[in-house]
Amino acid sequence: QSINHCCRPGSPDVKYTEEHIEARYSYHTATVSRCRGTYTVTPRTTRFTFRTQRSVPKLGVMLVGWGGNNGTTVTAAVLANKLGLSWRTRTGVKTANYFGSLLQASTVCLGMGPDGEVNVPFRDLLPMVHPNDIVFDGWDISSLDLGRAMERAQVLDWALQEQLRPHMEQLKPRPSIYIPEFIAANQEQRADNVLMGSKAEQVEQIRKDIRDFKKKSGVDKVIVLWTANTERMCDIVPGVNDTAATLLATIQLAMQQGAFIGGDDFKSGQTKVKSVLVDFLVSAGLKPTSIVSYNHLGNNDGRNLSAPQQFRSKEISKSNVVDDMVRSNNVLYAPGEKPDHCVVIKYVPNVGDSKRAMDEYTSEIMMGGTNTIVMHNTCEDSLLASPIILDLVILTELCQRITFCTEEDPHFQTFHSVLSVLSYLCKAPLVPEGAPVINSFFRQRTCIENLMRACLGLPPQNHMQLEHEMQRSFLLPDCAPVPMATHKSITARCNGGHFALTNGV
Ligand SMILES: NC(=O)c1ccc[n+]([C@@H]2O[C@H](COP(=O)([O-])OP(=O)(O)OC[C@H]3O[C@@H](n4cnc5c(N)ncnc54)[C@H](O)[C@@H]3O)[C@@H](O)[C@H]2O)c1
Numbered sequence: 317q318s319i320n321h322c323c324r325p326g327s328p329d330v331k332y333t334e335e336h337i338e339a340r341y342s343y344h345t346a347t348v349s350r351c352r353g354t355y356t357v358t359p360r361t362t363r364f365t366f367r368t369q370r371s372v373p374k375l376g377v378m379l380v381g382w383g384g385n386n387g388t389t390v391t392a393a394v395l396a397n398k399l400g401l402s403w404r405t406r407t408g409v410k411t412a413n414y415f416g417s418l419l420q421a422s423t424v425c426l427g428m429g430p431d432g433e434v435n436v437p438f439r440d441l442l443p444m445v446h447p448n449d450i451v452f453d454g455w456d457i458s459s460l461d462l463g464r465a466m467e468r469a470q471v472l473d474w475a476l477q478e479q480l481r482p483h484m485e486q487l488k489p490r491p492s493i494y495i496p497e498f499i500a501a502n503q504e505q506r507a508d509n510v511l512m513g514s515k516a517e518q519v520e521q522i523r524k525d526i527r528d529f530k531k532k533s534g535v536d537k538v539i540v541l542w543t544a545n546t547e548r549m550c551d552i553v554p555g556v557n558d559t560a561a562t563l564l565a566t567i568q569l570a571m572q573q574g575a576f577i578g579g580d581d582f583k584s585g586q587t588k589v590k591s592v593l594v595d596f597l598v599s600a601g602l603k604p605t606s607i608v609s610y611n612h613l614g615n616n617d618g619r620n621l622s623a624p625q626q627f628r629s630k631e632i633s634k635s636n637v638v639d640d641m642v643r644s645n646n647v648l649y650a651p652g653e654k655p656d657h658c659v660v661i662k663y664v665p666n667v668g669d670s671k672r673a674m675d676e677y678t679s680e681i682m683m684g685g686t687n688t689i690v691m692h693n694t695c696e697d698s699l700l701a702s703p704i705i706l707d708l709v710i711l712t713e714l715c716q717r718i719t720f721c722t723e724e725d726p727h728f729q730t731f732h733s734v735l736s737v738l739s740y741l742c743k744a745p746l747v748p749e750g751a752p753v754i755n756s757f758f759r760q761r762t763c764i765e766n767l768m769r770a771c772l773g774l775p776p777q778n779h780m781q782l783e784h785e786m787q788r789s790f791l792l793p794d795c796a797p798v799p800m801a802t803h804k805s806i807t808a809r810c811n812g813g814h815f816a817l818t819n820g821v
């Protein structure tokens with residue numbers, strides 16, 4: 317029964333109070349020990365209780381780099397959806413949507429209904445912020461109002477920009493902290509909106525800005541998200557991030573405040589495809605031996621990345637996404653063995669935000685064979701990154717309303733401050749100390765899906781389809797009888813217990 321666009325499962329393990337959705341959940345894992353080449357796998361079950369606050373707050377999002385391609389595009393997209401805008405293009409009328417958002421535009425399977433599988437949008441599983449209700453604010457070292465910044469970005473169709481401009485030009489980025497050495501020198505000409513004074517005074521101003529925004533907008537929560545330029549790799553600063561202890565102390569401060577932090581760099585297009593393709597190849601037992609990722613783009617991001625130090629940051633975040641998948645398969649790879657991996661980014665002003673990505677994946681296949689996959693991928697980069705920005709802030713806000721306890725530790729707790737569930741959205745995930753970094757696309761997506769299912773007391777998605785694989789199948793209550801193979805081209809024949817599938821006519 318679907319109530320308030322949430323799915324209300326019939327499970328006795330879930331109860332809805334005024335305040336919470338409370339679900340009892342059995343979390344099944346396994347511990348593995350090895351002795352003289354023999355693995356012993358011991359299944360473990362931990363009984364959890366999940367509690368999700370049902371009241372959805374009014375969310376404010378403050379973007380660092382608000383006047384950039386991503387900042388203007390995501391703000392414009394939310395406004396266009398909120399106003400229900402449509403606009404004419406040379407290929408017909410377009411209407412505002414949230415395609416590319418996991419939460420708004422992808423679905424999960426709840427199970428088998430009378431007419432087959434029932435799939436619902438992620439956003440309907442649990443009460444969560446709707447992007448249309450988000451209030452934006454933020455900072456930029458460029459003083460352009462968002463109407464002119466949207467025009468500068470050259471991402472959205474002109475007919476849409478004309479409808480949005482009266483709203484966008486009212487939005488003005490706050491002056492920001494500008495440290496020239498952190499970004500490319502070619503960004504200096506934009507920097508006409510910068511804070512002055514000591515670093516401490518500038519940080520205090522940023523904090524005042526957040527309080528000022530919260531007070532004036534009336535939002536209940538504020539999430540700050542970085543969508544400013546890629547900065548050089550961080551120097552190691554003694555006492556700040558020179559050791560795990562000092563970095564953890566910094567994170568600990570975040571934990572004490574109950575603030576969440578996430579990973580780096582939106583996993584938007586070429587890198588997302590990489591985390592899918594390498595997952596497919598390695599999981600299929602094929603051995604990628606060479607990955608070459610080239611792209612050129614002509615937006616300001618590409619201009620910033622044309623500087624070596626900024627490119628190096630991006631090269632690192634684009635290169636590490638295959639490590640977990642490669643390490644997971646010791647049949648294909650010897651310890652420490654990795655595919656050749658080359659990342660190239662060129663700045664070509666003419667293409668603007670329409671990034672051209674060309675990839676070549678070479679894999680070793682059976683008996684010394686070779687498979688080479690070549691891809692060309694053209695897209696408005698910011699239209700892939702904007703829905704990711706929305707998912708990042710909405711998922712973070714949802715996680716702030718989820719607490720859980722176990723039978724062994726009955727005191728409810730929140731997620732760890734390092735919110736690793738955001739890994740699906742980042743090229744360079746951040747995880748708690750000792751936790752594995754997972755980049756595999758399908759593992760990351762399944763983690764989010766199963767977490768949300770757990771909050772509803774639903775078992776993890778297992779894809780086993782046992783009800784369709786038994787000779788004497790069980791009939792699920794209130795469901796269509798499980799059909800035998802019905803495809804015309806496939807006829808199942810039993811011949812003395814031998815089961816053969818032949819292409820019938
Ligand atoms: N556009 C995409 O599709 C995409 C995809 C993945 C990752 N990214 C990353 O997201 C970030 C933003 O991308 P973009 O295309 O919007 O770039 P952009 O250059 O258009 O926007 C960045 C904005 O940040 C501003 N800025 C720079 N330093 C600042 C500071 N200290 N404080 C406040 N503002 C500051 C700049 O003036 C600019 O307006 C980049 O780091 C990029 O590498 C972008």
Ligand SMILES: O=P([O-])([O-])O[C@@H]1[C@@H](O)[C@H](O)[C@@H](O)[C@H](O)[C@@H]1O
Binds near residue numbers: 611617630697743
């Ligand atoms: O599509 P993706 O690889 O996730 O990410 C993109 C890179 O391919 C591109 O080189 C870079 O300029 C963009 O900022 C973005 O990071």
